[in-house]
Amino acid sequence: MQTDVSAGAASATTGKNSERKWCKFCDKAFSNTSNLRKHVKNVHGEGALQHVKDEEALTMKVRSFSCDLCPKHFVILRDLRRHHVDEHNFEEEVENLVFDSNTEFCTWKDGEESRTCCHFIASTGRKESASSVFKRYLHCHRSGTHKELPIEQRQRQKKGQGSCRIGKHCFATLEVTEKDSKVYVVFQKKHYGHFNEVCHQRLSQDEARVLAAFVMQA
Structure with missing residues (x-):
């Protein structure tokens, strides 16, 4: 004792x-x-x-991933999200998905982005983790902080709806693995820190092509 x-x-x-x-x-x-x-x-x-x-x-x-609710900082977004789960009651919603081709995956991703008015952008490049196995990570485009340039350095007008960046980190992510001609996705689908706002929605590649063709014809 x-x-x-x-x-x-x-x-x-x-x-x-x-x-x-x-x-x-x-x-x-x-x-x-x-x-x-x-x-x-x-x-x-x-x-x-x-x-x-x-x-x-x-x-x-x-340690660039700062918690918006306490002073802690983390090296990667996954650790910050886990911290929010453990300390701040964030509830993850994770789905494991399999697609037969990259085209099928992109079609699904376009639909998900249209539904939520959010887009997933690459946080890392496509990397080969093993022989013929490729990984990439995508995060919500609303994540991060907007750095406003001085007026004399701006090349574009300020957006009327303001920046899409929310000043904190959204936890919605796609972990994409390409293997044996299939695409495996770990989808953390729950967003954090923002609403689904149409004003911040970007055009998909197909929508951009249609719009460009329409402008050319006009």
């Missing part, structure tokens, strides 16, 4: 130590980042402080 208590105390101590912020210049530990920065500035100088800030900025850049 005593051994268990000691083990628990040791575990708690380890947990506390892992949460402390350590100075890389002298190995002193601090309870939070603010105290660490003050120490670095006062003891090691402005140059050392800037080095610490640069490292923190790089870490934040790598």
Whole structure:
């Protein structure tokens, strides 16, 4: 019984130590980042402080998927979505689909995009994960933050309906695997952070071709 208590105390101590912020210049530990920065500035100088800030900025850049409900950051969208499932009660709706050809998959995707007024765009290129097995990942086009250019740098007028970007990450994704002439799709179909709005819907390739032909004839 005593051994268990000691083990628990040791575990708690380890947990506390892992949460402390350590100075890389002298190995002193601090309870939070603010105290660490003050120490670095006062003891090691402005140059050392800037080095610490640069490292923190790089870490934040790598962890580019930020939770909109708490301060946590993640490296990939899947981890952010799992965090929302575990911590913020997001309920996934996952379907596993199989298509006999890429044409059949694209037809299905066009229909799904038309139904939801959202489009799935590639977040990674088509990569060969094994011999003749290709993977690609697509995410909702409403994801992310719109970066507005200064007026003098804009080449187009601002959209009347505003940017399609929602300022956070939508969790609807397609994980696409091409193997043996078939297309296997893991479809997380539940969107997050926006409504299905016609004003932000893009034309499918077929619709764009029809419109272009109509304009040419006119």
